[in-house]
Amino acid sequence: MARLLIADDDPGFLVSLSIALRREGHEVHAAENSEEALNLLDKHPVDCMLIDIRLGPLLGVELAEWARLRKPDLPVIFISAYAFSDLESRIRRITDLPILEKPFEVEKVNQILSEPVHLRD
Numbered sequence: 001m002a003r004l005l006i007a008d009d010d011p012g013f014l015v016s017l018s019i020a021l022r023r024e025g026h027e028v029h030a031a032e033n034s035e036e037a038l039n040l041l042d043k044h045p046v047d048c049m050l051i052d053i054r055l056g057p058l059l060g061v062e063l064a065e066w067a068r069l070r071k072p073d074l075p076v077i078f079i080s081a082y083a084f085s086d087l088e089s090r091i092r093r094i095t096d097l098p099i100l101e102k103p104f105e106v107e108k109v110n111q112i113l114s115e116p117v118h119l120r121d
Contacts, residue, residue: 001025002113003045007037007063008052008079013102017050020106034058034066041067046074048113053080053087053099061090068094077112079104 004026008014011032018030029044031037034055041049049067051060058066064076076095078084081102084091091099097112 001027002047003027003029004048004050005029005031005037005040005044005046006050007031007034007055007060008050009033009055010052010081017106021109024106024110034060034063037063038066038070041070046071048075048077050077050079050100050109053078053084053091054082059087061087061094064094077109 001024004021006014006017006028008017009032014030014032018028021028029040029046031040034057037049037051049064051063053060055063060078067074067076075097077097077100078091078095079100079102084099100108
């Protein structure tokens, strides 16, 4: 299974998703903001990040850009409960992976993780 870092500023969603992914056998590190996510990324090896697009204090896209500077091959899955069309071009420069719109089934995460990843530079 995968080592995941989830960054989402909704504590209830973050806890629920973390528990569900751990039940699926994944190792999960959870962060409520971008600063905490970058600190966890420096401390723990991860296979993929799941990032809320509207995360604070950085946008999720900005967090992903910083994360990819540290780990250029790191796959990123964006998640959102809000419109994100204004960020679509920046998101697509980072990843071809689907954007998961809340609420979503944990099985969708497993499906994405099982597919070959195509990274963007």
